[in-house]
Amino acid sequence: MTDASPPKHVTIANRDVPEGVSASAEISLEELQLSQRNHGMHLEALRYDVTPLGMHYVLIHFDVPDTDEANWTLSVGGRVRNPLALTMAEIRARPSVTMPVTMECAGNGRARLTPRPISQPWLTEAVGTAEWTGTPLRPILEEAGLQDDAIELVFTGADRGVQKEIEHDYERSLSVADAMRDEVLLVYGINGQPLTPQHGSPLRLLVPGWYGMASVKWLTRITATTEPFEGFQMESYRFRQEADEEGTPVTRIHPRSLMIPPGIPDFLTRRRFVDVGRHRLRGRAWSGWAAIHGVEVSTDGGASWADADLGDPRSPYAWVPWTFDWDADAPVETELCSRATDAAGNTQPLDPPWNLGGFANTSVQRISVEVRRATAE
């Protein structure tokens, strides 16, 4: 963890609609198409410390490549003294670490923005905590021997496609300092089994605490460079208000809390029905900037807040469980909210913070609930 804070950004109510942004409250078929492939976590899965396979969020820019573990090679090259070509058997033979890590998509919350940046239209569910197994990256970089003038490592995936008319392999870089952090892993296992295709099989990078775009899947190559890498996926993941602005990079995960929707749902609206009585509300909170310091709950749509009880996370990079006892005394229609604050003082806004890419909209989740007299059965 670090004690730094995320870049600040502003809330914009009415603005001109730039290219790549929709003023419509409705979703296009193209966005829907992405949303059928890239799924969120069922919010009731917040009950699990470790998200079951298939319930963890998935965001895939292009296609899941057709990989073959037996013939997979990770090359480590560029500004290194000893270029490496590691087979999966060699990577698996190295020291292994298993760690629960909460991962979130940088675009989580995008579809709650007005106007809405056109991309994968996430609401609030693009998160999950997997128990990842892999080997630390740093010893591999030390074996390769970075040259003194190397300042970044570029990580290249096997997935290739076109985005905004630019054809490219999915590639992201980290500074040498970030890549050398203890917790950065090359991962080949998830939840006690081999990594699955949609999560990057046979090998992916894992950068705990950072939004998911940093954890390059289907990793084929690591290249040490003397210049900052300016590939598409670096330019794309930046906080900007205007297209021609330099902006600031999207890096660590901003604090967020989500609640398990209580009671039972309406199929279509997902509105909840809860019987009059005491309910133990439960959820999870996380931040990539610092440890979670507190979670507040509102049972009146944000008018008043009270502290939830925090549990212990399974690792420094995993979400923190929380509970809150709610006395729902009488029939009412209300909204339930929760709000996380981390030890660096970062917290969730009530109103969506707007940016052109639709990143890090951590405005509080709102769950519509109807409290009703218990139905006899």
Place this chain on the structure above:
Amino acid sequence: MTDASPPKHVTIANRDVPEGVSASAEISLEELQLSQRNHGMHLEALRYDVTPLGMHYVLIHFDVPDTDEANWTLSVGGRVRNPLALTMAEIRARPSVTMPVTMECAGNGRARLTPRPISQPWLTEAVGTAEWTGTPLRPILEEAGLQDDAIELVFTGADRGVQKEIEHDYERSLSVADAMRDEVLLVYGINGQPLTPQHGSPLRLLVPGWYGMASVKWLTRITATTEPFEGFQMESYRFRQEADEEGTPVTRIHPRSLMIPPGIPDFLTRRRFVDVGRHRLRGRAWSGWAAIHGVEVSTDGGASWADADLGDPRSPYAWVPWTFDWDADAPVETELCSRATDAAGNTQPLDPPWNLGGFANTSVQRISVEVRRATAE
């Protein structure tokens, strides 16, 4: 398999828009919300005989219930001579069967209809083939001893919610004859491991050849009845043109073929880029009414068709692989399509067949492709 045919339904271009149907080409936030939970299969996963965990489609009406295998009991009651209460240990101790079965959501294709029935807005990906492990249902029903006047079995899941203002447990029935079929299983395993929560852990029904709504998840109770069951999920899954029509029940899976989109995608549009040259197109086809008899491919948007080569399915209830060699001689923009026909003569329409629930829209998939000169790199 059976040699029967699905109910016929008609294509409607312009019609009044009834309740529960949207004339908008765009998707509401409520539909989007469902689409973040209920995900399709990545079409490139058609490359796998058995869909990897987490890539198989999922449709959950309400919430994934918080189940506990250690305390789970399946009760078998109603019009039986010997009511049963089976623990999971007792069910696992019974003879086991492992079988690859292709499952599809009855609403697959719904979001391609105009006007669009409002529900989970599937495009074409609501399918998957899992290797299910379970025990045959018939011997359990025989042990329970159906009374002579029992005509149906009602299967009750642990998931509960409200749909169209009616609160209910998810429940579906089968006729005694259908429930007694050899291939009907009580399933506790998927792809060689314990059933996962989103697929019905610890126990679900599996009705091979039928759309997924029949395969009740989180199965708690089987009740033999003397009357046809008319619960919400039976009334809902019917082919109807008008709300007040009796309609016909949705049962078996209509034939469909899907193709792995070739080349590389554009991120947002999913349009494909393919280099000039010979390409081996691949896909899968399936039908619940009869074996797949043929698959035709069109590389000119449906103007002309030619036969694909069929492979062998992994089981009578699993999809059939097919291949087709396409000579993409020159740069062109085109659409690729495939069309399956089963041995009972059922085939896929070119235009979407409309019905009020948006069920079984098996109109052919269309993949937009740009054939281009190979890019030097």
